[in-house]
Amino acid sequence: xxxxxxxxxxTAVLVLGSVRPAAAAPVDDLLHRYQSxxxxxxxxxxxxxxxxxxxVDAASGEPRKCALCHSTNLSAxxxxxxxxxxxxxxxxSANPERLSDASKVxxxxxxxxxxxxxxxxxxxxxxxxxxxxxxx
Amino acid sequence: xxxxxxxPTRLFHWALALAFAxxxxxxDASRLDFHEFLGYAxxxxxxxxxxxxxxxxxWARFSSFPLSAAAAWRYFRGMxxxxxxxxxxxxxxxxxxxxxxxxxxxxxxxxxxxxLGAEQHLGPLAGxxxxxxxxxxxxxxxxxxxxxxxxxxxxxxxxxxxTFLERENLVGSMLTGRKHAPASDGVPARGGVxxxxxxxxxxxxxxxxxxxxxxxxxxxxxxxxALPRDPRWQSECSGCHLAYHPSLLPARSWQRLFSGQHQHxxxxxxxxxxxxxQLEDYAVRNAADTRPSPVAWRIxxxxxxxxxxxxISETAYWRARHERLDPALFKSVxxxxxxxxxxxxDSASFSALAIRVPEGPPPARGSK
Numbered sequence: 001x002x003x004x005x006x007x008x009x010x011t012a013v014l015v016l017g018s019v020r021p022a023a024a025a026p027v028d029d030l031l032h033r034y035q036s037x038x039x040x041x042x043x044x045x046x047x048x049x050x051x052x053x054x055x056v057d058a059a060s061g062e063p064r065k066c067a068l069c070h071s072t073n074l075s076a077x078x079x080x081x082x083x084x085x086x087x088x089x090x091x092x093s094a095n096p097e098r099l100s101d102a103s104k105v106x107x108x109x110x111x112x113x114x115x116x117x118x119x120x121x122x123x124x125x126x127x128x129x130x131x132x133x134x135x136x
Numbered sequence: 137x138x139x140x141x142x143x144p145t146r147l148f149h150w151a152l153a154l155a156f157a158x159x160x161x162x163x164d165a166s167r168l169d170f171h172e173f174l175g176y177a178x179x180x181x182x183x184x185x186x187x188x189x190x191x192x193x194x195w196a197r198f199s200s201f202p203l204s205a206a207a208a209w210r211y212f213r214g215m216x217x218x219x220x221x222x223x224x225x226x227x228x229x230x231x232x233x234x235x236x237x238x239x240x241x242x243x244x245x246x247x248x249x250x251x252l253g254a255e256q257h258l259g260p261l262a263g264x265x266x267x268x269x270x271x272x273x274x275x276x277x278x279x280x281x282x283x284x285x286x287x288x289x290x291x292x293x294x295x296x297x298x299t300f301l302e303r304e305n306l307v308g309s310m311l312t313g314r315k316h317a318p319a320s321d322g323v324p325a326r327g328g329v330x331x332x333x334x335x336x337x338x339x340x341x342x343x344x345x346x347x348x349x350x351x352x353x354x355x356x357x358x359x360x361x362a363l364p365r366d367p368r369w370q371s372e373c374s375g376c377h378l379a380y381h382p383s384l385l386p387a388r389s390w391q392r393l394f395s396g397q398h399q400h401x402x403x404x405x406x407x408x409x410x411x412x413x414q415l416e417d418y419a420v421r422n423a424a425d426t427r428p429s430p431v432a433w434r435i436x437x438x439x440x441x442x443x444x445x446x447x448i449s450e451t452a453y454w455r456a457r458h459e460r461l462d463p464a465l466f467k468s469v470x471x472x473x474x475x476x477x478x479x480x481x482d483s484a485s486f487s488a489l490a491i492r493v494p495e496g497p498p499p500a501r502g503s504k
Contacts, residue, residue: 059402080376080377082376082401082402083376083377083470083472083473084470084472084473085376085377085378085472085473107406108375110406111403111404111405111406114403114404114406115402115403115404
């Protein structure tokens with residue numbers, strides 16, 4: 001390959017890569033996976049309701065909900081309920097890194113559902129929440 | 137009234153008194169920058185006084201106030217009787233206080249520089265003494281400070297008693313230089329030497345405190361003490377809290393922490409076995425027991441071999457270092473948030489120069 005051809009190819013890859021909706025694809029993959037598990041259709045309104053619904057923790061007796069740490073304004077910085085650490089905004093419009101890595105999304109959904117609900121979330125709950133977050 | 141104390145001797149006296157008072161008031165680690173500067177000033181003053189003991193005017197010379205137990209004894213006995221000697225320069229008891237204070241001040245400079253070099257990577261011996269030597273020097277530094285305070289107390293008491301017995305305003309004479317004495321005992325002022333001393337002190341203070349210098353010293357200390365970090369550790373641990381450096385807990389604590397990863401302070405980390413293996417390996421290789429830093433060395437020593445604390449704030453060293461802080465501080469600042477006061481928490485250097493305790497309620501970190 002000549003240097004010119006290599007340069008053209010690299011440019012083409014760059015242009016195509018940036019045109020492709022990078023943030024949406026991992027979420028679509030996850031939504032398809034949840035659908036294959038029997039969930040769907042997904043609703044941002046249901047995700048929004050789920051977000052602010054408290055669940056009483058069995059051990060401590062405290063009500064917990066997603067909004068406790070992430071607040072209901074997803075464009076704002078959140079605060080970890082235990083350590084107080086600042087949590088960067090979840091809304092992709094405020095923080096483009098969000099929803100860009102499917103394994104990261106799954107990891108945090110799993111970990112945070114367990115803490116908040118005392119169980120893993122259902123594919124339906126996860127799908128609703130992801131659709132809601134993506135819309136912000 | 138005749139001048140018996142030249143100007144450099146008086147300047148030395150009051151500069152030493154002020155520097156010692158300042159060093160006493162800044163003995164807390166959070167004011168180390170002032171403390172260090174005043175320590176060097178004391179070192180310079182002691183060196184000056186040693187030279188002036190040979191080169192100074194008559195009553196400032198060591199030959200005029202030899203260290204003699206017999207003479208001091210005679211002086212004390214004379215105090216009780218009637219026939220009291222008058223001393224134009226230092227009396228035999230005062231001489232003891234002076235030699236003791238000079239010795240203690242010199243020892244304080246030496247122990248301070250050794251501790252500073254070992255614990256903070258600062259000063260002329262930065263990084264040279266072992267942590268153990270630095271620790272011993274620091275312990276001696278604390279004890280000697282009290283010894284010095286005690287000698288200062290005896291000295292001030294002696295001055296007051298002497299003022300009464302000798303009917304001479306001794307404090308005033310150290311200010312004006314003048315006492316009741318025959319004119320033949322008078323000494324020159326030596327104002328030029330005093331001028332040079334003031335200029336040196338002023339230039340050193342400017343060089344030390346001028347804009348940006350303190351910050352540059354802090355950055356150098358942080359860089360010298362910073363420990364290597366692992367990107368995986370950083371990304372995995374910093375999701376919910378500061379990625380505490382492994383050097384802050386012993387290896388057995390990290391092993392216990394990873395074996396309990398499904399109940400990690402109420403969270404299920406649910407890490408894959410391979411991730412656990414890698415993280416634990418890194419933690420054990422850099423744990424406090426490997427003693428990679430002065431803080432790690434102290435933490436490792438403070439934890440009983442039979443215990444494996446999961447919180448850094450449970451170690452005896454952490455507790456001892458933070459017990460004098462206002463408890464209200466930990467209502468507004470979570471103890472897990474090292475970075476709230478330690479600017480260098482990320483690099484695990486924990487330099488004393490990088491401590492900034494927030495005053496009053498700190499601004500809300502993060503918002504709704």
